[in-house]
Amino acid sequence: MRKYKNQKELKKASEAKRYQLTRGSILLFAIILLQACQNLPEENTNGEQEHPNITKLKAQSAEFIPEIIKLNEKVYVAVGYDGSNASMVIGEQGVVIIDALRALGAAEKVAEEFRKISSKPVKALIYTHGHLDHTGGTSAFVGDNKNVKIIAREGFKDELEERSPVEPILKRRNARQFGRDLPAKDIINRGVAPGITSTDRAGKGYIEPNTLFKEAMSVTLAGLDFELHAADGETNDELFVWIPGLKTLFTGDNYYKSFPNLYAIRGSQYRDVKAWGESIQKMSTYHVEYLVPGHTRPLTGKSIVHRNLKNYATAILSVYQQTIDAMNEGYTLQQTVDKVRLSDSLLSQPNLQEFYGSVPWGVRSIFLHYVGWFDGNPTNLYPLSSSQLATHMIELAGGEETMFKQLNKAFTEGEYQWGLQLADYLLQTDYKKSTVTEVKIKLLRALAAQQINAPARNYYLSYSYELEKNIEL
Template sequence: MIKLNENVYVAVGYDGSNASMVIGEQGVVIIDALRALGAAEKVAEEFRKVSNKPVQALIYTHGHLDHTGGTSAFIGNSKDVKVIAREGFKNELQEHSPIEPILKQRNARQFGRDLPAKDIINRGVAPGITSTDRAGKGYIEPNITFKDSMLVTLAGLDFELHAADGETNDELFVWIPDLETLFTGDNYYKSFPNLYAIRGSQYRDVKSWGESIRKMSTYPVEHLVPGHTRPLSGKSVVHQNLSNYSSAILSVYTQTIEAMNKGYTLQQTVDSVSLSDSLAEQPNLQEFYGSVPWGIRSIYLHYVGWFDGNPTNLYPLSSSQEAKNIIELAGGESKVFAELNRATKEGNYQWGLQLADYLLQTDYERTKVIEAKVRLLRALASQQINAPARNYYLSYAYELEKNRI
């Protein structure tokens, strides 16, 4: 429980995301409500130890389950509490998708939800193991929504709520001028941002995301409260963190667009775009959660779709036919398998993984090839600082061992 000042308390680490309490003269306002109702109940109890004033409003910064699942713990069944969000709240979530089953599977891999405890480190911007006690069971729908901005007095304090497309298209940020406190939702956290989620998601408007952060950086913020990771305090510290964050996002966007306009293919674009050394060295831009190449790919596909401009790729060979040709060119399956083992021994893990996938298109030593792929996935995982990538490698390896793929 982190006290920023006499009015603002932030609960960090009780669940995968943060929940905050703002104390006014006439009551309190809750900002975000965690994922698991059980975790939210614990936080609500801690908040009440600080202030027993009634909850007058609850604000959702966006619709992700980890910020909305525990609402009833804070407001009960009261019909008088204002529950505020943006228009279009939750519209883009996987439960509305026709491919929900595969999104759920990929979500579990990204977050390592089915990994054994010994393999769980963290989720990049949250604890690796979080509460599953009645996840999502406390959700209450908003009863007030707005389109672009909303100025409102809550509990005797003036709040500014502004639409801020970024990690989601229903994201908002909260600015309380008298307290010089900014709540960013998931548009800022201490990691390079997840411009694309490998679990699968709708396009995250990268340009708008960078512009949203740039707008936030113009406020005289003393305390910044992110949706994940610890708050920041001090005007210069906050300004520096927001400034380099927006610069990094917009740099990736601008470089990608420039490469596309040169006619680069997708992979050429990925190879040509990078953060400057001055940005890449910043502590809050390490790729613990998001990844620069993933963001580049997302931008590229958003603007031109799957075809990268190279006519070779208009009607490519099937994966099985390509594998057959590559294996034949290499001198046969035994030689490819020997190269796979050599790549593994020499630490050339990505190449080994790609060779394993060629062999899996055939019936050659299938059990041994799967075992090799499992070893390669675990080797790649051991090199990763990016939590979603690490979790995905390890989760897929366990699934292969259990013959679930």
């Protein structure tokens, strides 16, 4: 091992090593993005050409290369060590941690890397919101120090699945959305997080906040002035952190590099879409030089940051207003979903690709929030049961054998969604149950092979494996 003459030489060597790691990560990032932009399809394991959406989703994995990113002399962001980001802000009197990852094991690794950069004591830790992937590793950063301020909004964690009466089904759907039980060969990423994250003592480092605020809080921490603002969006306990002296903004999960997850298919309480857009609008009024999202890599540069926040707010509020307008014109739920579209200028933005959220899911959530399950069409007041509808549809088709032929035709011709619906009709009558289930599995995997949206892809694949196990039983 090389010996250094003094601390100055050692520090210089350490900085050079960090620079080399950063430069290598950026190079890998650039290569992956170049491949995506060229849309060079690969062959999948069946020898078939890879769908361009899968190529784009793979390129998104460059956002999660593990790295401690130095934004400026006082702000460092850990990306890719777990499912979310954790940040360290260095003040004269100590450091402030913003968000704490999910797994205690992953948090311990990041805390160790942070301590290599600064050995100053942790004076405060801020939770941007209550999701487990931002709160599970706190003890790795604060240790046994009871004097550390742990700050969050009032109502912190009130809406989480572990406090829900339907927690069992939420957990099952959560596992499907994130592909937690998928074999490694099927995993790409989670849209805004790596496909595989640490399970080492997940959530075991959580410490409850000891300082809460309602709307806004100005506070000096470690010698730096912080502004914390309530910002409803992905959760109703979300906040953003603004450090005016460093021109640095921490958005929590209200911003990341993907169209936002206005509705989570795992199941969640209503995410206030209008408030979410307005929260981003408010952030865009600050003179931000450095932007740190809850997931994906940070952004640097006033014009870049401003452009990303503005198009994000515009997209969210456009979906909201279009949905409201369609509802007031008397459109049914499905008609509203069919009508609402982002403009071409928004669709082309890199930070609005549907890697994680989906416009139709957001539309459905808004519609149901304002008027509930009834879409205004009297036909749907007392609809036929699933089995009654299946029986009539099969009869209309000319019998089960005819519908089964149509099912196979749908698969062969690439009409995968139509095939799923036909399969569900036949499964209601138990007609060739194992064979129809096998076709449904193929349809689910075919749809997954076309998906740019990671949660949808993971859900299709996870459900297909569940069906496969049931056939084996």
